[in-house]
Amino acid sequence: GENVEQHPSTLSVQEGDSAVIKCTYSDSASNYFPWYKQELGKRPQLIIDIRSNVGEKKDQRIAVTLNKTAKHFSLHITETQPEDSAVYFCAASYSRSGNQFYFGTGTSLTVIP
Amino acid sequence: SQTIHQWPATLVQPVGSPLSLECTVEGTSNPNLYWYRQAAGRGLQLLFYSVGIGQISSEVPQNLSASRPQDRQFILSSKKLLLSDSGFYLCAWRVPVWAGAGEQYFGPGTRLTVT
Numbered sequence: 001g002e003n004v005e006q007h008p009s010t011l012s013v014q015e016g017d018s019a020v021i022k023c024t025y026s027d028s029a030s031n032y033f034p035w036y037k038q039e040l041g042k043r044p045q046l047i048i049d050i051r052s053n054v055g056e057k058k059d060q061r062i063a064v065t066l067n068k069t070a071k072h073f074s075l076h077i078t079e080t081q082p083e084d085s086a087v088y089f090c091a092a093s094y095s096r097s098g099n100q101f102y103f104g105t106g107t108s109l110t111v112i113p
Numbered sequence: 114s115q116t117i118h119q120w121p122a123t124l125v126q127p128v129g130s131p132l133s134l135e136c137t138v139e140g141t142s143n144p145n146l147y148w149y150r151q152a153a154g155r156g157l158q159l160l161f162y163s164v165g166i167g168q169i170s171s172e173v174p175q176n177l178s179a180s181r182p183q184d185r186q187f188i189l190s191s192k193k194l195l196l197s198d199s200g201f202y203l204c205a206w207r208v209p210v211w212a213g214a215g216e217q218y219f220g221p222g223t224r225l226t227v228t
Contacts, residue, residue: 030183034216043203043219044157089157091217098171101147101207101217105156 002027004092006104013080014112021107023090024072030092032046033073033092038087038106047088048075118208119204119220126227132177132191136204139185142159144206146187146215148179151201163187164209199227 003026011103013019025033031052036044048055050064050073057064061080066073090104116139126132138144148160159172160180169179176195180188187204204220 032215044223045219046216049216098172100162101159101205103149103157103159 001092002030002092002100002102004102004104005092006090006107008107009105010108010110011087012110012112015080015082017080019075019077019080019109019111021075021088021090021109022072023074023092023104024070025092026071027092027094027100027101028068028071029094032093033064034091034093035062035064035075036091036103038089040086044089047066077109080109082111085109087113115206115218117204117218117220119202119223121223122221123224124226126194126225128196128227130195132172132189132194132198132225133163134189134202134204134225136183136187136189136220138187141206141208142184143209143212144185145209146181147205147207148187148189149203149205151203153200157203161189177193196227199225201225 034049035047037047038044046058048059048062048064050066055066061078063076066098087108088108089106093101118137134185145164147162149157150160151157161171163169166181166184181187202212202223205217207217
């Protein structure tokens, strides 16, 4: 099956700086790559996603890049704010049979005011 | 609009007791359904997924089972709970691939503590 690795596991940045989280995947058939934000005790919520036919997608301060050849994708958060502090999960999904969804192990982001 | 419900919200059960967690989705048909477990401070572990009534795929061998008796109902069960079953259980749904699958939508979760 698919194997998604995520780095770093923890990340601290000063408010206003940028944060980058990276994920790699193993199955070249994966074609959908979402990023979720999970605040303490709450459910994960989608913040941005990208499909395999696109190399980059941006939504205000958040962007995701995808390199299909290298099988890695990254989340970029610019001008970080304290409310960006949370755990971020990447995921990879493919439709070969059953629509499995595989998550990375998460990155705990702390934005220091 | 679509909504997803899970209950109970919290549960404390002794080791060896049975378990039944329920998840229902409203406002959509033929969803793909998923059960995840999240141990404290850890990632999301996919336990089961289902693409239709009675169709269950297991990702991790364990003492848990899942059933889908109706299109929008997904149940997670255990006959005898272990201490290691403690965690935050999340149900999720997704539009099938043939309908343009995208993100997964998560339920509010059930926090299970096995004592």
